[in-house]
Amino acid sequence: MAIHGDLVGTVPSRRLSKEELAKTHKVHLKKQDLSPDAPRPVKQPVMSEAYPASTRSIRDVEIIPLNRLRVETHHRGQGIIVKVISPPYIGAGAVSLVEDEFGNADKLAIYNQGDSSILSGVPEGCVVAVKEPYYKHNGAENDYMICVDHPSDVILLRFTDPIVPESLRLGPLLKTGDDWKKAGDTAFLEKDFPTAVFCYTESLEALEDDNLKPPIHTKRAGTNLILGRYDAAKADALASRTGNPSDWKAYYNAGRAAYGLCEYRTSKEHLEMALKLNASGSGVRKEYERCLARLREEEMGDYDFYAMFSLLNPQNVHLDVGSFLRRTAIADSKHHGKGLFATEDIKVGDIVFAEKACLMPNQYEPARASAALYAMMVRQLCDNPSLAQTVLKLYPGEVERTGAEGAIVDGVPVVDVFLVEGIRTKNCFSLPLSTLEDTKPSMREGRQAKGLWVHASHMNHSCVPNTMRSFLGDVLISRATRNISSGEEIFQQYVPVKPLADLRNQQYKEGWGFECACPLCDGERQSLESILEKRKEALVAVEKVCNKKLPSKGLIPDASIRAVDRLAKALEDLHEPEVYDNLPRLTLIYPSNWLVGAHRGRKNWSKVVRYGIKVLRNFGFKTPADESESWNPMDIYTESGNASLMTIHVVAALRRLAEAYEALGHKDMAKRSLEAAEFGYMLVTGFKNDLSGMDA
Ligand SMILES: C[S@@+](CC[C@H](N)C(=O)[O-])C[C@H]1O[C@@H](n2cnc3c(N)ncnc32)[C@H](O)[C@@H]1O
Structure with missing residues (x-):
């Protein structure tokens, strides 16, 4: 049902009551219970009209009650604080019933939360803040819903946060740091890692004795490592140091976290400290050797391609190698924005650069590859602020920036999903499991994944480029197709070049918004x-x-x-x-x-x-x-x-x-x-x- 134009921007005269909402929500939950294993749909990266993520702190906006929400409106400068009063119904997002401090109830749909976030499941009883919410007419009469697209627009509030109104503050359910630690351990054993992180965080907040905190930091570091939240894991690992020889574990964890971020130099430093404190640790030495191998690859680019190829299979597409990037640098291009430039003479046939994917889901079904990459981008950028800083700087096409992308507000990086999608479409590459296999006539056609390579993303297009790209798993290899002089811009062909200039330029215009001047x-x-x-x-x-x-x-x-x-x-x-x-x-x-x-x-x-x-x-x-x-x-x-x-x-x-x-x-x-x-x-x-x- 189309919404009546008169309603836009107004406070609805009637909204479904808490009881009415509960009745239909129950029906959805029942359906969900009947088919618990139904695949969870991934929200396609096809979204409604773009709007920017909130860049304000929840502490800097006016908190309004639910019954002041206006239809089809972004409530700029305003926010809501609500308690979740139902289990979520999980579809493309998580839909829960929520209540404010005045007893007004509504539906809250949270999209784009990664599995690593506790908000992907929105536990009943938790209190959340939605910054600058959008209130959407849901189709049926008097049926509305608060929709949250940007993951950083919704914040899970701690029970003891002073911003939580008294009447919503039922908790804390557990009182002592030790209680929270035990709850964290239970969640960990149940492999509910997001909840474990939440409980360890509460434990750290509740503990008054600083001397009791290092073991909790160690636990949270380990859990964050499992979740791939490497920035947080690194910070936790370093916070778990006590000044004793047992700190080798802290450095070891910090080294592993830095490795996960491909920061091999930092990883090496931490692992060296770990080895100093625990010279006999074979696990540490193994990590250290692995790290040295990555640094060698970064420096020399001398890959064992045959070994890499032999390791590839549909389950193992992510190769453990360092990126060789030092022959090229990013600088202003006369063609468009930034480009990639040779920093030394490169001979035809030589590797210009080789880059391991920054983000690449193992999803080779063409119909799912884009959605999988989008979901992975959103999740990883939320989980790793340092990654958000890098990726959100990439060229996003027409999507507008606020300038605060990636900034930490209310403890999380601002992640604008429209910007993420713009970056995805303008920068991602399609790739086969390996180009070698793909050139074989027997190769099953069409099996292509999608991924993001940050360095390669700076290359502009030419129909007659000086490089050629190929793939081995998630490693992009760029080789010179002619001699390249130091200072020359490096080009690649975005897509196979159509023979007729007007047709191929139409394709560039539609796909990337440019006309080629090669x-x-x-x-x-x-x-x-x-x-x-x-x-x-x-x-x-x-x-x-x-x-x-x-x-x-x-x-x-x-x-x-x-x-x-x-x-x-x-x-x-x-x-x-x-x-x-x-x-x-x-x-x-x-x-x-x-x-x-x-x-x-x-x-x-x-x-x-x-x-x-x-x-x-x-x-x-x-x-x-x-x-x-x-x-x-x-x-x-x-x-x-x-x-x-x-x-x-x-x-x-x-x-x-x-x-x-x-x-x-x-x-x-x-x-x-x-x-x-x-x-x-x-x-x-x-x-x-x-x-x-x-x-x-
Ligand atoms: C992956 S980005 C390339 C890096 C980009 N120049 C930057 O500043 O980050 C793709 C965008 O670069 C621009 N672009 C690429 N090749 C171009 C060319 N030959 N001429 C003009 N613009 C180009 C288009 O706007 C395209 O959407």
């Missing part, structure tokens, strides 16, 4: 409109004749080959030499590839050489004008200027050339072509691999 797009804009139109028509005609398929085993009739050849020539003539001299001719790749396949089928090897070379040329590589000239295919990587485009099709063409040269008796050329194909395959897959993988 040498190819800029060059292509110099072509006359009439020629561009004709090229488009010619491409359609070529595709029609080739029947959108490359020739497979059977022989292609002569007439078809002649027709494609004729159309390809016509298409070639539609590329002005003065514009395309050093540029790819992407519309020609398809027919030239097709002709390679067609002539290969007929074992017409000299034609395979001719069209194979054309494929390379059409990708923008420098090739001999006359195919009988002697040349070194490896030179394509170093002599081709700044507008070539590296893809798996280049590798395939080089393999065909090798085969054809071999058949023609040009052994040396065959060897060089193969070398160039192997080199290209390394660029594509991220590490040296046997070309036969392309046939598997």
Whole structure:
């Protein structure tokens, strides 16, 4: 039911009573009880109109009663404090009944709380504050609900907090620090870790003797480590020190927490302290060695890719490696905002950087990958303020910032879910389990996860980039596709490049809000409109004749080959030499590839050489004008200027050339072509691999 416009901004004349609310809530709870194992829907990151997260403390807003809430209104500068009076009904969010100090009742829907938060379950009896709440008409008559999208807009209040009105302050249910500690231990044993953290926190608050606190900090550190709340775990671990040799445990925990945050240098320092106090600790030494290995990878980038590949399986996609980033740095780009720049000369084929994912759920079902990444981002940013600081600085597209994102208010980082979603859409990458497997024809198509790499997120797009990215599990490998000079901007291709400039720019505009000004797009804009139109028509005609398929085993009739050849020539003539001299001719790749396949089928090897070379040329590589000239295919990587485009099709063409040269008796050329194909395959897959993988 659409809401009547007159109601917007008004206090409803009638709202459901506490009894009415309880009656329907009971029905929902009963349904939930009947199917307790039903999968909990993940809230899709498709949200209503964006609004900013509250950046105020609950202590700085006017607390209003529930019966002053206005319909479809963000109550800026106001807040509510309520007690939860029912168990939650868990759907896309957690819906509970709440009551204020005056006995007004309402429904409260809390979305986007991670499983690590006690508020994902909203325990009955707890008191919560909602800052700047939104009051939504729920569809049915007199039915309203307080909706909380931003996780930091709702705060779990301690029972003893002076801000809690007297009548809501039933507790504390437990009185002494020891009682709370025991409750924490029970929750821990029941694996209810968020509740354990809550109880240990209450215990620390209730204990008056500071000497009793270190063991509680140790317990909370351990629980936070399990929850992946590394910032809190680190702080707790350090707070658990007593000045005794037993502090090795505190340093050990702090080291593990820093490791979890990929702060290997800090981790090493803590682990060194732990070793000093407990030199015989084999567990500590093992952690220390692990940490040293990460630091070595960060410094040298010398990965054992084969070992990494062998460790990969659908259950293990997160590899334990450090990120090698020191050859690149973030700086202002003339293309857009920030970009990534080389800090030293980088040779073609070398690793530009290798980065372990900051956030990447193990979810390869395309329909679920985006929602899983969104949920993980929200949870981890709430749980780790230091991560929120880094991630929330990334480019979010059109979403507006308040400037207070990630700031700690009321003890939690401000996390704006609309900003998170903007950052996700503009910065995440889709990835297969490994690019190597993905290039195999037998590979099941479409299994792609989504993840976020903070360093890589600073790369701007070019249709003719100087790097290529590949994946091994959650590790992104970026290799140079041409020699890169120190200070040069590093580009990558956001998506496979469409042959027609206007179509691909439409895609960039819609997806990322920009028009590409790479040498190819800029060059292509110099072509006359009439020629561009004709090229488009010619491409359609070529595709029609080739029947959108490359020739497979059977022989292609002569007439078809002649027709494609004729159309390809016509298409070639539609590329002005003065514009395309050093540029790819992407519309020609398809027919030239097709002709390679067609002539290969007929074992017409000299034609395979001719069209194979054309494929390379059409990708923008420098090739001999006359195919009988002697040349070194490896030179394509170093002599081709700044507008070539590296893809798996280049590798395939080089393999065909090798085969054809071999058949023609040009052994040396065959060897060089193969070398160039192997080199290209390394660029594509991220590490040296046997070309036969392309046939598997
Ligand atoms: C992942 S971010 C890249 C880093 C970004 N420049 C920044 O300041 O953080 C993606 C955004 O960068 C911009 N961008 C990327 N490549 C571009 C290009 N070639 N020209 C103009 N803007 C570009 C677009 O706004 C795009 O949505």
